[in-house]
Amino acid sequence: MSKPSVRIRLADAAFALFDERGYEQTTVDDIAARAGVGRTTFFRHYRSKEDVIFPDHDRLLALIKERLAGSSQGTALVAVSDAVRLVLLHYLDEGDLARRRYALTSKVDALRDREIVSVARYQRLFREFIADWMGDPTKSASLRAELMAAAVVAAHNHVLRRWLRGEAPDPVAEVDEAMQEVLALFPGPQSSRATGGCGTTVVAFRTEQDLDALLPGLRRLVEDGRSPRIEADSGRG
Structure with missing residues (x-):
């Protein structure tokens, strides 16, 4: 069986010491000594004892x-x-x-x-x-x-x-x-964006309705980039 790498030996030593002494009470020098390496070698592999974890x-x-x-x-x-x-x-x-x-x-x-x-x-x-x-x-x-x-x-x-x-x-x-x-749970990119945000909105109204009252709503649709298609209903059965 191959010998564990220095990095793994340091990690094993660190966790063993954390179990024995607690995290706060364990130092980098303690970890290096338990792993059988020097302090300089420790810092070649980890920046701090937190990085070992x-x-x-x-x-x-x-x-x-x-x-x-x-x-x-x-x-x-x-x-x-x-x-x-x-x-x-x-x-x-x-x-x-x-x-x-x-x-x-x-x-x-x-x-x-x-x-x-x-x-x-x-x-x-x-x-x-x-x-x-x-x-x-x-x-x-x-x-x-x-x-x-x-x-x-x-x-x-x-x-x-x-x-x-x-x-x-x-x-x-x-x-x-x-x-x-x-x-x-989440929809993909909206198809309206793929078509440039354009679409057709059907507006139906009865012939007895006041057309002037409908114009503000139609104007808003045009400003929003939609193309209204207007259909009139005579209201007769």
Whole structure:
């Protein structure tokens, strides 16, 4: 069996010390000594003892960006689901390390705060991608992109926590099902935008109605870029 890498040895040493002494009482020097390396070697692999705990979010975000960038207008939502699965698979590959991290962050406020910041980075990335995919700069579209991104992240985290607690025997299938539910809640880019926002509105009125009373409403339709088609009804059976 090959010897674990220095990075893994440092992580194992850190979590062992956190269990024995507590997070606050463990120093970088303690971790390096337990792993059998020097302080300088520790900082070649991690910037701080916090970095030992958390996954390489920068690398995960880069993988997500790469997957999203490879999508087209028609495959954008598939790319979002694939990106979510990529993150989940990373945690599954970590196995027991991910569960030890979960137990630790649930007890240490500073670590929980950092985790919240990391989640916000993922949500921002999805929001920017979804907003660009929608291609609609309006305020309501911006809100939909924000809500959709939040739902995407929430679905992933819900399944991940279930797996961390030992409640999800098939987390990959669960996250795929969760993403189907999330994406079904949100419409795609509005077809009206694809056609330049133009459409035809049918306006029907009885011949005995005062035409002057209808003109303000017809004028608003024209100003909104719609083409009213007017049909008169004599009112006779």
